[in-house]
Amino acid sequence: MLLVSSLLPSEHFGAQLLLAADARVHGALQHRRRGGDGDGHIDHRRPTVHPGPDTVGKGLRRAVGTGCLPDREDLDAGLAALFEQQHAPPALVLVQSEVEEVAQEAFAAAVVQWRESGIPQFPRAWIIQAARHKAVDRIRRRVKDPVTAEKLTPRDHGFGVQRVPLETRYFEAYNRDNVHLVDISETPLVRVTETGLRTSARDYEFDIIIYSTGFDAITGAFDQIDISGVGGDKLFSKWRDGPSTFLGMLVHGFPNLLMPTGPQSGSASTNFPRGIETGVNWCTDLLEHMWDRGYTSADPTLTAQERWSAHVTKMYAIMLMRKAKSWFTGYNSNVPGHEHGKVRYFVYNGGTPKYVAAINDVAAKGYEGIVFGGEARGTARPMARTSAAE
Secondary structure, three states: OEEEOOOOOOOOOOOOOEEEOOOOOOEEOOOOOOOOOOOOOEOOOOOEEOOOOOOOOOOOOEEEOOOOOOOOHHHOOOOOEEEEEEOOOOOOOEOHHHHHHHHHHHHHHHHHHHHHHOOOOOOOHHHHHHHHHHHHHHHHHHOOOHHHHHHOOOOOOOOOOOOOOEOOOOHHHHHOOOEEEEEOOOOOEEEEOOOEEEEOOOEEEOOEEEOOOOEEOOOHHHHOOOOEOHHHOEHHHHOOOOOOOEOOOEOOOOOOEEOOOOOOOOOOOOOHHHHHHHHHHHHHHHHHHHHHHOOOEEEEOHHHHHHHHHHHHHHHOOOHHHHOOOHHHOOOOOOOOOOOOOOOOOOOOOOHHHHHHHHHHHHHOOOOOEEEEOOOOOOOOOOOOOOOOO
């Protein structure tokens, strides 16, 4: 058995069973540094880092990077200029005290609209729409410059459609003289220079560049491992246009590849530690089933996999987030093929009870939809386990 949590580059392994147990289901996007001979777009000779609690420190005069806005007052005086670059507006964010207030006001506004409309059934989507208007109004109140406020206002989703990140003085930071918003959808980045960044409009000089490039959601970690299946098929190639799985835990043509938190499983649409537990328990029971019968391989049928993937895809149709620029839809402007409009169906949206019922039903029917290899025999256990105490 090979338990994968992380692998070093160029490491190669063969295994009877591959358990993809990396809880970090997102592959981080790292920047690449190149020389200044014109063969790339990065010539920067100064520090470049990814965000952390002490990213912007004392002694820095000019910094740039999405997500690097400081909350600490002691940094204000030290930074002569801090540039926030955005490709698109952030998700609708609020301070914690505003969340309940916005929800209550939105519900009241939606009820008034419903009563005036004469529609017999209350449209819940109106609450989301009303909440969005309330949240946008708060952005305009807190950001003094109307042009900047407009740039910070998302248009692709309603309030609550994406996770609502709480913040502390985030919008007020844009009212400071030493904070500037650069919209790279208007003036795109051209290259990283020796002294900073170049957009289509001008050059900027910085002491440090802070990368917040996001992550290649769900399939990114798998794509970084050269996983080969039957006949040499590559998992990366199979999933190039989007993943297709059986129950979010197995893939046809890749026998004994178990993914307790794989794409199209119920792990990402619930409390994640509990979601991991659901997947681990089901995979463990599957292995018990194999060991008790002497099976050496388990591979889902293509029909079962296509049926499950179609079920996952169909459930997206009822979700408000289906068109949002979110990792739930596979969107990431830094990854080819993940552009807006190319939906990747990552998440089981039926809820945990329905997901658990579905996977337990498969197990109760003798793991219907899975083809086992090897001779069925007695209670032999070819892959014996030992407890932690042993």
